[in-house]
Amino acid sequence: MKAIENHDTKSNVLFFTAAFSVDITLFTYSENRIKVLLVKKEDEPYFGKLGLPGKLIKPIDDTMSALNAYMKSLIGNDRFHKKQLKAFADVGRHPLGRVITIAYYGLIPEKQVRANSMEELLWTDISKLPSLTYDHNRIVESSLKRFRKDLLRYPNVFEMLDKNFILSEVIDIYEQAFNTDLDSPNFRRQLKDNELIRPVGETRYSVTQMGRPPQVYTFDKKKYKGRKKEPIGLRF
Amino acid sequence: MKAIENHDTKSNVLFFTAAFSVDITLFTYSENRIKVLLVKKEDEPYFGKLGLPGKLIKPIDDTMSALNAYMKSLIGNDRFHKKQLKAFADVGRHPLGRVITIAYYGLIPEKQVRANSMEELLWTDISKLPSLTYDHNRIVESSLKRFRKDLLRYPNVFEMLDKNFILSEVIDIYEQAFNTDLDSPNFRRQLKDNELIRPVGETRYSVTQMGRPPQVYTFDKKKYKGRKKEPIGLRF
DNA sequence: GCAAAAGTGTTTCTCGTACACCCATGG
DNA sequence: CCATGGGTGTACGAGAAACACTTTTGC
Known part of the structure; x- marks a missing residue:
């Protein structure tokens, strides 16, 4: 140089x-x-x-x-x-x-x-x-x-979770990040509706060993095709 | 130093x-x-x-x-x-x-x-x-x-417009920025609904000298109290 | 009158949210 | 059986989008 x-x-x-x-x-x-x-x-x-x-x-x-x-x-x-x-x-x-x-x-x-x-x-x-x-x-x-x-x-949450994760971990991250309680049923729906995650076989395990064992999911990076275009409006 | x-x-x-x-x-x-x-x-x-x-x-x-x-x-x-x-x-x-x-x-x-x-x-x-x-x-x-x-x-548009402006200028900036056509009736509503602008008297002038003369508005910076909190959801 | 831009009203549809309810496990 | 967390279904309401229609000017 x-x-x-x-x-x-x-x-x-x-x-x-x-x-x-x-x-x-x-x-x-x-x-x-x-x-x-x-x-x-x-x-x-x-x-x-x-x-x-x-x-x-x-x-x-x-x-x-x-x-x-x-x-x-x-x-x-x-x-x-x-x-x-x-x-x-x-x-x-x-x-x-x-x-x-x-x-x-x-x-x-x-x-x-x-x-x-x-x-x-x-x-x-x-x-x-x-x-x-x-x-x-x-x-x-x-x-x-x-x-x-x-x-x-x-879809950045998945970059800080293991390849295999459960939905409650995702929700927990959002709750901590925004210091709030989220409606877990609705949040699950949002997660699954955008088709970026996929349940991986029957596998299951649990965190606290209580309640119904959760499904294990994995993130399908290939399915993510850039930002969803957001509506052109005034959000202020 | x-x-x-x-x-x-x-x-x-x-x-x-x-x-x-x-x-x-x-x-x-x-x-x-x-x-x-x-x-x-x-x-x-x-x-x-x-x-x-x-x-x-x-x-x-x-x-x-x-x-x-x-x-x-x-x-x-x-x-x-x-x-x-x-x-x-x-x-x-x-x-x-x-x-x-x-x-x-x-x-x-x-x-x-x-x-x-x-x-x-x-x-x-x-x-x-x-x-x-x-x-x-x-x-x-x-x-x-x-x-x-x-x-x-x-509300950044107002930082690049004169103190007195008309709504079609605002819309035009958005249309150029996003290279798209916007529905002017709906966009006007959005602009006026968030109460940050205010018509300044009867004053009026026009750009192309055609059609109905527009109302002149001004931006009320004091009324802007930070970002509207957006919903915690997955927009991707 | 007609053209052109400003501006209003109404309807539809989407999506976020609230919430009732069922499922599968351990103890 | 009950407690606990996982998970589904449904219904309501706010706001975005589509669009028909009215107003005010110049020519």
């Missing part, structure tokens, strides 16, 4: 002194709770404090590739649903200098996290988030908003 | 060699068309080519403040609706080095652009966009998607 060779020319020295990073709010559904992944920071300014997973990116590296490599090292997997949220660029947000972070949010099924790392990782209930380093509380807030928005418009 | 003093320390020299910029897709409604603002680039790599308004940001500057100052100099106004879209960070997107751009989109009424600059500015019909510098065509694409999405959820 030219930048590196040029970074001391008269015009560029003024601008090419910033750094950038990626941070990710990774959601999963574990022990019947929606959780986000936190890490203990091992860099200097905030050593030992809790924050979102993330790291500085070398100016020659692609952000997504760097994020993938990082996640692979952290949870043994980089193949999960992720999307860029937006950039956080407040002047004072990083003690080492001007660091712009590109925030992502992601969804992963608990089972796809490398088993032996699952226990040492700090999966934290979204309703019990502690104070975080940098501006990470703000980032989590934004991620949660986007997470909720997307739950209504994309 | 520490960064500037520290930027030659062993650990930081690796990271603090990137630059960042802001770019904005600014929409308006002019001559009955939705348009975006383009500029002729005067920096070296793409001198003379068309692109989105935008510039490199000094690492000590706040992005929003820098954007505001820039827009003031460009169109004589920085008080218009704007929102961050997301960051564009492809490795090869800028010929001078690693430059991450934070993309905004904005809405402004034609009348609030400084009059004498209105004519020299390149307001371009969104249906006739030329090839742009850098990755600006991709940025415009993203902006258009977001613009459309937000039209359905926020």
Whole structure:
């Protein structure tokens, strides 16, 4: 890249002194709770404090590739649903200098996290988030908003559930996300009406070992053909 | 800022060699068309080519403040609706080095652009966009998607219309944005039912000088109390 | 009068919601 | 048998969409 060779020319020295990073709010559904992944920071300014997973990116590296490599090292997997949220660029947000972070949010099924790392990782209930380093509380807030928005418009729940799941898990995620009670009969209908899920054989198991054993479903990703076009109207 | 003093320390020299910029897709409604603002680039790599308004940001500057100052100099106004879209960070997107751009989109009424600059500015019909510098065509694409999405959820049309407007202008914007024909009787009802607009006296004028002269309306920003809560359902 | 755009009224249909009720299991 | 959660059926009501019809201007 030219930048590196040029970074001391008269015009560029003024601008090419910033750094950038990626941070990710990774959601999963574990022990019947929606959780986000936190890490203990091992860099200097905030050593030992809790924050979102993330790291500085070398100016020659692609952000997504760097994020993938990082996640692979952290949870043994980089193949999960992720999307860029937006950039956080407040002047004072990083003690080492001007660091712009590109925030992502992601969804992963608990089972796809490398088993032996699952226990040492700090999966934290979204309703019990502690104070975080940098501006990470703000980032989590934004991620949660986007997470909720997307739950209504994309079949994202299935990206955080195991290949085989039961409907009450789906409902539970929506109830926690929107902090409300849903009418389970109606919600089931909506789920089944859009034909994206399919009962997988007679298999069945239960969560609390009470009541009628639920049907096991699986998500048929191929059947999903983009967003349902929404009516052009004024929803405000 | 520490960064500037520290930027030659062993650990930081690796990271603090990137630059960042802001770019904005600014929409308006002019001559009955939705348009975006383009500029002729005067920096070296793409001198003379068309692109989105935008510039490199000094690492000590706040992005929003820098954007505001820039827009003031460009169109004589920085008080218009704007929102961050997301960051564009492809490795090869800028010929001078690693430059991450934070993309905004904005809405402004034609009348609030400084009059004498209105004519020299390149307001371009969104249906006739030329090839742009850098990755600006991709940025415009993203902006258009977001613009459309937000039209359905926020009273954003009014941010690109004059204080006094007529309903057919509103409908026209929606029709152009979604490239479709709308049922004007029903759309009028929706507009008037949500009580955010109010007819301003007997005043009236017409666009094509044909047919019955329309009522003039004004948007009552105070009456808007945040997003209407949408039902928790599966719209996919 | 006629054309053209503004604006109103009415009917139909869809979909979200409420809720009564049945099913299958463990104890 | 009862408790508990899984699951189906039905009925009502709000709001979107379709469309017939009236109003007000210029020519």
